Amino acid sequence: MIKVVFFDLDDTLVDTSRLAEMARRNAIENMVRHGLPVDFDTAYQELLELISEYGSNFSRHFDYLLRRLDLPSNPKWVAAGVIAYHNTKFAYLRTVKGVRRVLLDLQRAGYRLGIITDGDPIKQWEKILRLELDAYFDEVFISDYLGVKKPHRKIFEKALRKMKVEPREAVMVGDRLYSDIYGAKQVGMKTVWFRYGKYADRELEYLEYADSTVNSLDEILDIVRGLNLEEGEERSDKEVHAD
Amino acid sequence: MIKVVFFDLDDTLVDTSRLAEMARRNAIENMVRHGLPVDFDTAYQELLELISEYGSNFSRHFDYLLRRLDLPSNPKWVAAGVIAYHNTKFAYLRTVKGVRRVLLDLQRAGYRLGIITDGDPIKQWEKILRLELDAYFDEVFISDYLGVKKPHRKIFEKALRKMKVEPREAVMVGDRLYSDIYGAKQVGMKTVWFRYGKYADRELEYLEYADSTVNSLDEILDIVRGLNLEEGEERSDKEVHAD
Numbered sequence: 001m002i003k004v005v006f007f008d009l010d011d012t013l014v015d016t017s018r019l020a021e022m023a024r025r026n027a028i029e030n031m032v033r034h035g036l037p038v039d040f041d042t043a044y045q046e047l048l049e050l051i052s053e054y055g056s057n058f059s060r061h062f063d064y065l066l067r068r069l070d071l072p073s074n075p076k077w078v079a080a081g082v083i084a085y086h087n088t089k090f091a092y093l094r095t096v097k098g099v100r101r102v103l104l105d106l107q108r109a110g111y112r113l114g115i116i117t118d119g120d121p122i123k124q125w126e127k128i129l130r131l132e133l134d135a136y137f138d139e140v141f142i143s144d145y146l147g148v149k150k151p152h153r154k155i156f157e158k159a160l161r162k163m164k165v166e167p168r169e170a171v172m173v174g175d176r177l178y179s180d181i182y183g184a185k186q187v188g189m190k191t192v193w194f195r196y197g198k199y200a201d202r203e204l205e206y207l208e209y210a211d212s213t214v215n216s217l218d219e220i221l222d223i224v225r226g227l228n229l230e231e232g233e234e235r236s237d238k239e240v241h242a243d
Numbered sequence: 244m245i246k247v248v249f250f251d252l253d254d255t256l257v258d259t260s261r262l263a264e265m266a267r268r269n270a271i272e273n274m275v276r277h278g279l280p281v282d283f284d285t286a287y288q289e290l291l292e293l294i295s296e297y298g299s300n301f302s303r304h305f306d307y308l309l310r311r312l313d314l315p316s317n318p319k320w321v322a323a324g325v326i327a328y329h330n331t332k333f334a335y336l337r338t339v340k341g342v343r344r345v346l347l348d349l350q351r352a353g354y355r356l357g358i359i360t361d362g363d364p365i366k367q368w369e370k371i372l373r374l375e376l377d378a379y380f381d382e383v384f385i386s387d388y389l390g391v392k393k394p395h396r397k398i399f400e401k402a403l404r405k406m407k408v409e410p411r412e413a414v415m416v417g418d419r420l421y422s423d424i425y426g427a428k429q430v431g432m433k434t435v436w437f438r439y440g441k442y443a444d445r446e447l448e449y450l451e452y453a454d455s456t457v458n459s460l461d462e463i464l465d466i467v468r469g470l471n472l473e474e475g476e477e478r479s480d481k482e483v484h485a486d
Binding site for chain 2: 034076078080086087090123129145
């Protein structure tokens with residue numbers, strides 16, 4: 001019997017990639033408006049390259065952008081970027097469509113809920129608290145806080161232990177086939193791939209680890225119920241054979 | 244003749260201290276609301292002590308607060324503090340009463356304007372751009388960008404050189420008797436002490452370096468005009484004697 005449903009955070013509960021794209025575009029636009037002597041497309045492409053090299057949690061994106069564009073250091077342009085970036089992030093932080101409904105339905109149906117996510121612990125908690133998602137979840141597991149990252153089996157094992165369930169009593173829902181689906185499957189959890197956002201067509205070599213694939217979170221409750229039914233049938237089958 | 248008026252930024256143009264106090268109080272309140280097991284006053288006093296030791300630009304205030312309170316590291320509480328702190332700073336950033344009026348009046352009267360401030364360049368530009376103060380000023384001089392801090396004479400000399408005026412053609416307006424008033428006087432500028440905020444009764448041993456003291460920014464235009472009149476009279480006196 002499934003007792004716990006775990007969710008990934010970024011691009012599963014929170015619409016992170018879309019927000020990040022808006023924030024980056026607005027940042028470049030505001031830098032150009034405040035005198036950055038480069039056209040929007042050139043600067044935006046350079047920023048995307050920089051982020052793919054240094055990662056999205058690098059704290060000096062705009063500083064480095066100027067260096068890459070052979071421009072002198074200029075705190076006014078950097079501030080213009082930072083302001084627009086933060087304003088966008090504050091104003092447009094949203095859950096993925098259907099999140100609150102599915103969480104409420106799962107809770108009402110008696111399942112306990114957890115989050116298993118990578119990323120900076122304080123930034124991840126900022127998203128959870130700003131969106132007031134914390135009330136839905138019994139536990140939140142963040143890799144950078146635990147010292148181990150998805151898909152390493154240890155983060156899933158820690159989560160299962162803390163929630164006091166066996167792997168087969170837990171489902172993992174996430175948008176990444178590698179970190180979420182392959183990771184959870186390794187330890188014996190049930191897996192639901194949420195085909196959404198920029199990973200919708202990536203890491204398909206791990207597709208075999210997904211027990212189910214959904215295009216909308218609305219489907220989750222039925223799938224979890226389905227898993228319980230299947231198990232019930234298997235058990236009945238065994239009982240029949242045992243007769 | 245006075246040609247340029249320089250202003251300090253924090254607690255002269257921008258109501259920084261009051262904002263910081265509100266932001267810190269709201270941060271602690273939100274941390275307590277999210278489970279910080281300490282009463283408001285204890286945590287707030289500890290935060291103030293920490294800030295006085297590590298400075299207000301230290302980036303790990305809330306982390307260190309937990310350590311000082313003998314509490315385990317907890318990214319949820321830190322995030323609660325960060326959220327409330329930033330929300331307050333975004334929502335309540337204000338100019339000091341009368342700022343826009345005096346800047347406009349000085350501009351109309353033909354004076355050029357500059358900012359000479361200490362602090363992190365990006366954070367200072369963030370305040371300037373968020374409040375849309377940049378349009379009033381010809382130049383902004385920020386110590387951490389120039390590598391020299393008020394009251395060092397070099398920052399004032401750099402500013403005078405860039406604005407192409409002699410020291411006696413410039414006035415410095417600021418809330419700190421030591422960094423603003425003593426600093427500017429050293430190089431021969433005229434000085435107006437704005438007695439405001441937490442420095443209103445501090446560093447009084449430097450009071451002799453203030454040519455004038457004001458309790459409201461509304462008085463600045465008259466004072467600058469007065470300085471020009473005095474100089475005019477001195478010149479007439481000399482002319483009379485020369486006859």
